[in-house]
Amino acid sequence: MLRLFAAEFRRSALLMRRYLGNTVGGIIGITLVFLALFYGAQFISGVNRFGDRLDTLVVGYTLWTLILFVLAEVSSDAQQEAQSGTLEQVCLSPFGLTRIFVLRGLANMLWMLCTNAAVLGLLLLITGVSLQVSAWVIVPVIGALLSAYGLAFLFGSLALSAKKIQQLLNLVNFALLFLLMTPFETMGPVVRAVTSVLPLVPSAEGLRLTLVQGQPLEPLQVMVMLLSGAVWFGLGLLAFRGADRSVRQRGVLNSY
Amino acid sequence: MEILSATQLSKQFRSRGQTVEAVRDVSLRCASGEVVAFLGANGAGKTTTLKMLTGLIRPDRGEVSVCGGDPNRDARVLRHIGAVLEGNRNLYWKLTAQENLEYFGALRGMGRLEASRAAILWLGRLDLEGKRHTLVHKLSRGMQQKLAFAISVLHRPRLLLLDEPTLGLDVEATTALKGYVAEWAAEGNAVLLTTHQLDVAQELSSRVVIMRQGAILAEQSTAELIRQYSGQSYTVRFQGTLAEPQVALLAGLPVRLELRDDESLLLYFGAPDGLYAVLEALRPQPLISIEPTLADLSDIFVYLNRDGAPLPPAARYGPLPTSPVLNQEALHA
Ligand SMILES: Nc1ncnc2c1ncn2[C@@H]1O[C@H](COP(=O)(O)OP(=O)(O)OP(=O)(O)O)[C@@H](O)[C@H]1O
Ligand SMILES: [Mg+2]
Numbered sequence: 001m002l003r004l005f006a007a008e009f010r011r012s013a014l015l016m017r018r019y020l021g022n023t024v025g026g027i028i029g030i031t032l033v034f035l036a037l038f039y040g041a042q043f044i045s046g047v048n049r050f051g052d053r054l055d056t057l058v059v060g061y062t063l064w065t066l067i068l069f070v071l072a073e074v075s076s077d078a079q080q081e082a083q084s085g086t087l088e089q090v091c092l093s094p095f096g097l098t099r100i101f102v103l104r105g106l107a108n109m110l111w112m113l114c115t116n117a118a119v120l121g122l123l124l125l126i127t128g129v130s131l132q133v134s135a136w137v138i139v140p141v142i143g144a145l146l147s148a149y150g151l152a153f154l155f156g157s158l159a160l161s162a163k164k165i166q167q168l169l170n171l172v173n174f175a176l177l178f179l180l181m182t183p184f185e186t187m188g189p190v191v192r193a194v195t196s197v198l199p200l201v202p203s204a205e206g207l208r209l210t211l212v213q214g215q216p217l218e219p220l221q222v223m224v225m226l227l228s229g230a231v232w233f234g235l236g237l238l239a240f241r242g243a244d245r246s247v248r249q250r251g252v253l254n255s256y
Numbered sequence: 257m258e259i260l261s262a263t264q265l266s267k268q269f270r271s272r273g274q275t276v277e278a279v280r281d282v283s284l285r286c287a288s289g290e291v292v293a294f295l296g297a298n299g300a301g302k303t304t305t306l307k308m309l310t311g312l313i314r315p316d317r318g319e320v321s322v323c324g325g326d327p328n329r330d331a332r333v334l335r336h337i338g339a340v341l342e343g344n345r346n347l348y349w350k351l352t353a354q355e356n357l358e359y360f361g362a363l364r365g366m367g368r369l370e371a372s373r374a375a376i377l378w379l380g381r382l383d384l385e386g387k388r389h390t391l392v393h394k395l396s397r398g399m400q401q402k403l404a405f406a407i408s409v410l411h412r413p414r415l416l417l418l419d420e421p422t423l424g425l426d427v428e429a430t431t432a433l434k435g436y437v438a439e440w441a442a443e444g445n446a447v448l449l450t451t452h453q454l455d456v457a458q459e460l461s462s463r464v465v466i467m468r469q470g471a472i473l474a475e476q477s478t479a480e481l482i483r484q485y486s487g488q489s490y491t492v493r494f495q496g497t498l499a500e501p502q503v504a505l506l507a508g509l510p511v512r513l514e515l516r517d518d519e520s521l522l523l524y525f526g527a528p529d530g531l532y533a534v535l536e537a538l539r540p541q542p543l544i545s546i547e548p549t550l551a552d553l554s555d556i557f558v559y560l561n562r563d564g565a566p567l568p569p570a571a572r573y574g575p576l577p578t579s580p581v582l583n584q585e586a587l588h589a
Contacts, residue, residue: 003362003365003367003368004362004363004365006362006368007358007359007362007363007368008362010358010359011348011351011355011359014350014351014355015350015351018350019350084346084349085341085346086346086347086348088312088341088346089341089346089347089360089363089407090363091311091312092310092312092334092337092339092363092364093331093334093363093364093365094331094332094333094334094335094364094365095331095363095365096331100363245314248311248312248313248314249314250269250270251267251269251278251304251307251313253312253313
């Protein structure tokens with residue numbers, strides 16, 4: 001297991017190095033998009049109305065880009081490898097497809113977190129926002145990553161069986177933007193309870209609480225975040241294993 | 257020692273409302289030291305069968321056992337299997353030859369050092385040491401195929417499955433690869449390969465399995481098969497163009513025609529006395545010569561696989577019915 005993880009890590013590092021240009025371009029691109037959206041909106045509306053909520057926006061946007069990376073990972077990996085034929089070689093491993101993809105996700109996570117930290121750093125520098133960093137941040141970040149990987153495996157299972165899911169992924173990305181940016185916690189206890197069933201919502205709330213308002217988290221909140229993450233992650237893995245089985249049944253592991 | 261045994265494998269595919277019976281009741285065995293060649297026309301079901309032996313395609317029915325375990329149920333059995341799959345691009349294009357080998361070695365459960373040593377060894381053997389640090393997408397097609405072979409044997413599997421391993425290889429590389437396959441089997445492993453290059457099959461295999469429309473048509477030791485058909489075949493050379501009724505007559509006989517302007521060839525399979533019917537059909541073309549021929553695998557393959565050849569009623573395990581019976585059937589068809 002550990003050996004396999006080390007191998008996955010080496011592979012992801014090599015690929016990272018070979019795609020370094022893409023990554024740097026990505027970081028700059030993402031930052032520019034934020035600035036364009038933000039100052040564009042200000043310019044059109046003519047007022048500096050985001051002033052007090054700028055920090056919330058920065059946190060939400062950074063989280064969103066992280067989730068976008070994570071979400072695309074499993075499905076684009078599965079799709080590309082099905083096309084090139086490497087997926088079959090991977091499936092010949094005694095470790096099994098799901099385990100390999102989970103370890104891959106873990107190996108890639110480090111690079112994604114670095115990229116994301118770079119984006120956040122750039123945004124903070126340019127907008128002059130300062131955040132309250134405390135150890136509590138770790139909880140919503142873990143919760144968010146778990147749910148994001150859960151969703152990623154859900155889409156990965158779709159990609160395995162349907163192969164082409166890019167359109168759907170694009171739509172979902174915007175739905176997620178809504179989920180991440182909406183402060184459901186201010187809409188009353190009923191809405192809050194209902195929406196915390198949705199993926200990522202509790203963790204996004206947790207991030208706002210810790211990073212923006214600098215509050216410590218209550219045990220219940222910690223539980224909800226981690227539980228939501230674990231449940232979505234579990235669902236994703238179950239779906240992925242199911243898709244793996246069904247694809248072998250239908251004989252369509254490679255793109256047919 | 258038996259390494260692979262598969263019994264009564266069947267697979268149907270459903271796509272767009274249509275069902276394709278890709279494989280019907282196929283049983284296979286492969287012992288240590290054996291190279292089995294799996295032959296058949298395009299779409300005969302070879303790849304599907306091979307993939308069912310690895311769990312890449314789940315059989316509808318039937319059992320697979322590789323070194324005592326079923327890879328469809330227990331992925332750990334895959335440790336004993338190495339495979340070169342059709343389509344040759346089973347490599348990461350953004351990694352170098354060496355990195356590909358090391359990564360796939362790790363996927364098969366090898367340690368880093370072990371994989372890296374084996375990688376260097378195989379790159380040397382396959383004449384690729386100069387390309388160790390070249391990205392795969394900058395390798396030629398044949399080099400990629402060689403690399404795919406190296407990946408399949410890196411972890412020293414007991415069962416090697418090769419789906420058209422010589423596709424795209426030059427003469428020298430084909431010879432080298434044949435050498436390694438023979439060596440691998442001689443070390444006590446089992447090899448099952450599909451190929452459309454019948455000379456490769458003839459040279460390498462100890463046994464051939466011929467598939468047609470998803471079922472096994474014939475299975476026999478290569479030498480035996482060739483011997484059986486060798487005493488039973490004649491080449492007739494003749495001149496002139498054949499008329500419609502002559503062609504129709506010949507279509508019902510166990511022959512294969514190669515028509516040319518100056519001098520045509522007719523290959524006859526069957527007992528010597530059946531030859532007269534053929535000569536009768538050729539009348540009044542001027543004959544040049546009649547010779548008994550040593551059949552080679554491609555002649556036998558084309559003959560067994562011709563249109564209108566009787567399909568086996570169900571799975572058969574064992575030798576062909578003796579050739580006179582086959583020929584009698586064909587003669588009276
Ligand atoms: N996933 C699939 N869905 C539908 N039909 C399939 C699928 N895979 C294979 N088939 C069909 O099953 C039959 C056997 O295909 P297979 O690939 O096993 O043939 P093959 O003997 O390997 O041929 P070739 O010599 O061309 O490689 C063909 O009719 C093919 O169209
Ligand atoms: Mg094939």
